[in-house]
Amino acid sequence: QVKLLQSxxxxxxxxxxxxxxxxxxxxxxxxxxMSWLKQVPxxxxxxxxxxxxxxxxxxxxxxxxxxxxxxxxxxxSTAYMDLSSLTSEDAAVYFCASGFDWYFDFWGPGTMVTxxx
Amino acid sequence: DVQMTQSPxxxxxxxxxxxxxxxxxxxxxxxxxxxxxxxxxxxxxxxIHSGSTLQSGTPSRFSGSGSGTDFTLTIRSLEFEDFAVYxxxxxNEYPLTFGSGTKLEIK
Numbered sequence: 001q002v003k004l005l006q007s008x009x010x011x012x013x014x015x016x017x018x019x020x021x022x023x024x025x026x027x028x029x030x031x032x033x034m035s036w037l038k039q040v041p042x043x044x045x046x047x048x049x050x051x052x053x054x055x056x057x058x059x060x061x062x063x064x065x066x067x068x069x070x071x072x073x074x075x076x077s078t079a080y081m082d083l084s085s086l087t088s089e090d091a092a093v094y095f096c097a098s099g100f101d102w103y104f105d106f107w108g109p110g111t112m113v114t115x116x117x
Numbered sequence: 118d119v120q121m122t123q124s125p126x127x128x129x130x131x132x133x134x135x136x137x138x139x140x141x142x143x144x145x146x147x148x149x150x151x152x153x154x155x156x157x158x159x160x161x162x163x164x165i166h167s168g169s170t171l172q173s174g175t176p177s178r179f180s181g182s183g184s185g186t187d188f189t190l191t192i193r194s195l196e197f198e199d200f201a202v203y204x205x206x207x208x209n210e211y212p213l214t215f216g217s218g219t220k221l222e223i224k
Contacts, residue, residue, distance in 0.1 A: 047213040
């Protein structure tokens with residue numbers, strides 16, 4: 001059974017950084033593409049980027065370059081996303097999702113990030 | 118970026134009825150389109166990929182059609198569990214982009 005377990009909600013101060021995690025099980029992590037997505041009510045879902053767990057190769061949405069950094073730990077089948085220099089625009093629910101193509105077979109439950117002083 | 122326009126934004130229907138949701142791409146995306154279902158408290162679920170291929174576990178009352186720029190998700194004989202939000206997503210080119218969603222509510 002495929003599982004994607006995301007870290008808990010975060011409350012961060014403007015200008016700070018946060019690291020979100022997504023621990024996976026039930027599929028071959030090392031040959032999967034792990035994507036991260038951002039959802040804000042209204043504007044829908046935005047794809048941030050993916051990381052290929054096999055070699056750490058990445059592909060980012062130009063909009064999120066410099067904002068998000070994706071990494072993986074193959075030993076624990078966990079994907080991570082660092083978000084830097086947070087502003088109110090970064091407040092959202094962030095999802096991890098896995099797949100072997102450019103659509104998303106499985107999704108995590110989401111992590112809510114609140115940015116407030 | 119490829120803009121994905123979904124319509125309608127809201128749709129009210131009764132169990133047993135059939136509904137269709139439209140997704141239009143701003144340029145041709147071949148058949149590189151997926152549909153997802155979002156329900157409160159549950160992880161998003163992939164329903165269809167490649168425009169019309171049902172993901173394993175998707176009930177046969179769901180179907181997808183279209184290619185190029187115009188796509189449709191049809192749900193026949195609605196069941197209570199189908200009332201949710203539906204999104205389309207193109208994966209023909211980067212950045213991957215989503216429609217704005219269609220909320221299917223019980224009439």
